[in-house]
Amino acid sequence: MIAMRPILEQDVIDLLNNGRFEGDLDGYVVMEGPTYLGYILYRLDKTIVSVLDCGVENTACIDGAIRACLAAGENAGCTAFEINGEDEKLKKWRNIFCKNEPDPVPINKIFSLCK
Known part of the structure; x- marks a missing residue:
């Protein structure tokens, strides 16, 4: 089973970030069993989730990791998101799911409540 585990140690986030992105970052480690x-790294900034860096290769896992970041942002009160277009995997995801949408994209373009 695939699991998105929050990165709880700041040292791990700092190591993965390697000084590329500023501000407080959060992230998930993607695991399949052991x-x-x-x-994936992201930042929450008031009402916007910024997905910044993706170190996942499997396409389905990339989608799940991005959605985990968006869900964390939504749970924290964010209403929109941005994708780092300099990361090719994130850019490809955005072009599939949010093509032609201006930034920031409303989270409800990805998640919507069932009625």
Whole structure:
């Protein structure tokens, strides 16, 4: 089973970030059982989730990791998101799910309540 585990140690986030992004960052480690599949980093800024870096290779896991970041942001009160277009995997995801949407994209373009 694939699991998105929050990165709780600041040292791990700092190591993965390697000084590239400023501000307080959060992230997930993507695991399949005991097997490490990669990581994703994001930042929450008032009402916007910024997905910054994706170290996951599997396409389905990339989608799940991005959605985990968006869900964390939504749970924290964010209403929109941005995707780092300099990361090719994130850019590809955005072009599939949010093509032609201006930034920031409303989270409800990805998640909507069932009625």
